[in-house]
Amino acid sequence: METVNIACSSKDTVYNHIPKKLIKVTMQFIFILTSNNTIYGTQWNEFPKPINDGYLIADMSSDILSRSIDISRFGLIYAGAQKNIGPAGVTMVILRDEILDKVNRKIPTMMKYRTHIDKGSMFNTPPVISIFAVNRTLVWLKSIGGIDFIEKKNKLKAQKLYDEIDNNELFSSPVNVENRSMMNIPFVFTQQGDELSFLSFCKKKWITDFKRPSFSWRF
Structure with missing residues (x-):
């Protein structure tokens, strides 16, 4: 067995x-x-x-x-x-x-x-x-340069988003830094965060249809 x-x-x-x-x-x-x-x-x-x-x-x-x-x-x-x-x-x-x-x-x-x-x-x-x-x-x-090029580009894009999450008092990342994905980036709202205001802001920027799991937002 x-x-x-x-x-x-x-x-x-x-x-x-x-x-x-x-x-x-x-x-x-x-x-x-x-x-x-x-x-x-x-x-x-x-x-x-x-x-x-x-x-x-x-x-x-x-x-x-x-x-x-x-x-x-x-x-x-x-x-x-x-x-x-x-x-x-x-x-x-x-x-x-x-x-x-x-x-x-x-x-x-x-x-x-x-x-x-x-x-x-x-x-x-x-x-x-x-x-x-x-x-x-x-x-x-x-x-465009193969895997090496796209890896560098992916790391850069992910780091920009993580930097904003880490430095913005409205959001926080639930994932330990050493294991963070560069493909799927979750974040949660802090007590200072306003989910409805965030949604309204995104809608004005033509960012819609977020898939929102029960505990976090993801990109």
């Missing part, structure tokens, strides 16, 4: 940081993480190192292509296109060949990576328009 263990969690502090002791966790076989938390605004800056012949697996849907990543440290990376690459309907997968031989149970044909590899990602009819849009994103990204 397979066992799934939670290596560590910051649930008791509303997921406002990534526990440091998680970096040194001992992995028996696989360790699965999400590189960027779109809800709570945390992001992995340092990934745990696989030991004991384990594999590091990551869902990078919301920050793939936003920064440089050493993919050699991972056994498997998967990312849905709809958050950072292109329209829904495309999934990007990067995996080590030896992982395909580690499967020891029956998996439906459609759900097997081997099926799609053997068929050149065309086991069934591919979403042509979505794939075309992803291609245009990749061509554009390469034309």
